[in-house]
Amino acid sequence: MEYKEVTTSIDGAWNFSKWEWKFESIALIGRTFEAMKEHKLLGNKCPDCGTVYFLPKPFCRCLGMPDEFVEVKDTGTITTYTVTGAWGYEGITEEEGAQGEPLIFAGVQFDGADTKVVCVVEDVEPEKVGVGMRVKLKWPDKLEGAITDLSRCTPL
Amino acid sequence: MDKEVAIVGYAQTPYVADFNESREMMVLQATRAVLENAGIKREELDTIVTANNDYLDGRTISNMRLVEPAGSWRKNESKVEMDGAFAMLYAVTRILSGDHDIALVLGESQASVYAGILPGIMMLDPTFDRQRWLLNEVSAAALQASAYMDASGVSEDQISGVAAKNLDNASRNPVAMRSIAGADAKKVKASRPLYSPITELMMAPQCDGACALVLASGKAAARFEKPVWIKGLGFAHDSYLTERPLDTMSSLKMAADSCYSQAGIEDASSQVDLAEVYERFAHEELMAYEALGFCEPMKGGAFFDSGATKMDGKLPVNASGGALGANVECAAGLARVIEAAMQIRGEAGDHQVQGVKTAVAHGQSGICAQENMVYVLGGE
Incomplete structure (x- = not known):
């Protein structure tokens, strides 16, 4: 059977309007923006492996939790x-x-x-x-x- | 299967209505906890399989941002968009390939970020079912319950009884979200009606959470204390809900039969000490009794009435409270495996059942349990 003649589009939508995902990045970057008022850039540092994240981030690839804000230039x-x-x-x-x-x-x-x-x-x-x-x-x-x-x- | 793959560590975050942290931080907690429980470091993981869902997470390839918190940075990692019990299957096959010795399996999601019934609607056939707004996961389950009640003679009171049993069990499980100590069937039946015969307390509550386990090959398991061995596994998929009888869980029976033949189980009702069943709705637990061979077909109600599946029965089912205590999409089936393993290790605390040597764990995905996964676990 040939379907092409009767194949049509069906309207549909992915309703993402009610999703509210959570991120710590808002709080972390808020700290950075606050410090920028004093002409400083703040990233954060992992206590376990020393990686400095700028922009700051709450979790590290080594499974550590960066908890110390440090200044970057x-x-x-x-x-x-x-x-x-x-x-x-x-x-x-x-x-x-x-x-x-x-x-x-x-x-x-x-x-x-x-x-x-x-x-x-x-x-x-x-x-x-x-x-x-x-x-x-x-x-x-x-x-x-x-x-x-x-x-x-x-x-x- | 004989000492080929073992569970050597497990962890569950609390299951809660709102975790109040990002899924990344939630997963980080689960990963750190499971590595601590197994007594290994991230560096020792050979492969990682996660269960999560692009639609729930709001981006495609949603495991992308879990690379760091799931411990998979610069490691062999993959994911499944199904229940975590299927992610575990994937990890088991990776170990059986001989290429990997230690695997981390993780399931997670956060129901607090989306409108509860929408994901189920997105599973529907898009041409005829989705846009009419008749079917969703709850109404589809109501059709399943109704068909099963008609075929088996099971009553609303019996279905309510299952929910009451599990909600009471959940009161002794510290990670459960919904629990009612001393719950009775009347209270369940009288809770908010959803789609008949289903009331609110017969439906597993959606919530936030993550759980994880560590698997080891037979060779690698020797260094771990109290390994819980996978004695058998089986899985089967059925067709879309309108194209199969809804009064029987045929694919669960096929999965169980396949699993039991590997595990050397000929009579589940006498050889299995405990089961953890992923019941998204209370009636599904009764249907699972039958499919898992705990009783004869269509005798799930009578088997429940016998008291066999209570905490002190001969075959306790969902001593943890099951999914009726907490239902995290992509995690709740994996949580059943974890709970079964905890029982075998004697680490289930207030909901410990004595003398569990052989346990069955069940996971499912899809509307009206379209896909089913069964494990038989055992100690030494």
């Missing part, structure tokens, strides 16, 4: 990066890059941290960016208490 190193903006693909529009303006973003490991934060890198030509490049966080003029406060870096 606002300078860091690009560990990886990508450049976009000259093109796009279906379904994705780059706010800043849509007009062909280059957008550079990178995995930045701030000094003193063992993990990376994804940041936009500004004030530099795309061809000059590279792994190993030293950068510094661009502190916002006005802190929003949101992850966007930690989103922009400039070459050191």
Whole structure:
């Protein structure tokens, strides 16, 4: 039997509106945002293996529980990066890059941290960016208490 | 199976309405506790299998963020989207492959984050059943109960009695969420009606929690104290609920028969000392008595009335309170295995049954127990 002629789409929805997942990250990052008011960046450190998480995190890969807030520097190193903006693909529009303006973003490991934060890198030509490049966080003029406060870096 | 795979450690978090921590932190607690119980370090784990559900966790590949708290960082890890009893099956097969000696099995979820009956609705056939809002897990179970009552003559009073037994047992289990010491059938029957014949206290309460166990190969088990051996295992899947008789748990019987043949059990009613059954609804425990061979087909009600399955009966069932005491999706079947192992080791505390040498544990997944998993466990 040939089914193709009578195969139709059936409307359906996955109703996620009533899910309320729990995360400690809100409380932890809140502490970091609070410290940013004093121009400090706080990550946290695992008591068992010494790994420093920035952004802070409540559990460690060694099964330890990071419980000590430690300061990391606002300078860091690009560990990886990508450049976009000259093109796009279906379904994705780059706010800043849509007009062909280059957008550079990178995995930045701030000094003193063992993990990376994804940041936009500004004030530099795309061809000059590279792994190993030293950068510094661009502190916002006005802190929003949101992850966007930690989103922009400039070459050191 | 003869001394090929053993349970050598176990842990359960408390089962609660709201764990009030992320699932990652909840899992971390279970992992640390089970490693401590087994007396091993994370580094000694060869393989990890978790049971969880993308839909409940709100992201695909939901085990991704459990890599660290489940102890699987840079290790051989996988998961199943079913009950933890099936994750254990996966881990057992990995050990039997000869490639791994020590496995961690973990089941977890948090019912506090989602609307209770929605996940069951997402299991339904999407073309005809999902959008009519008639079927959900509770109404489907009501249809199962009704069919079973008609075929067997089991009464609402008997079903209520099962719930009362388990809720009373749960009062002696420190990790249970719902318990009623001295519960009686009348109270169960008079609780809030859901879909007839099911009332609120006949339904296993959804809650938050995690449980885990450590398995060891026969070779590796020698270094552990009090290993609990897997004597047999069996599993079977049945068809969708509208395409099978709902008055019998045929796939559970097939799973049990297969398991018993491995374990050398010819007469379960005399050879099994205790059973932990995953009863998502009270009537399913009666149906399981039959499928597990504890009594003749359609005689589950009479078997219950004989008192055999009470704490002091000849074959106690759900001394822990079963899932009626706490029902964590993806974990409650694995918890049955853990409870059975605790009984064999004599570590069940206030709900310990004396002299348990051979125990049956049952896990299930799917609407109206579509898939079933049975283990026979034994000591030395």
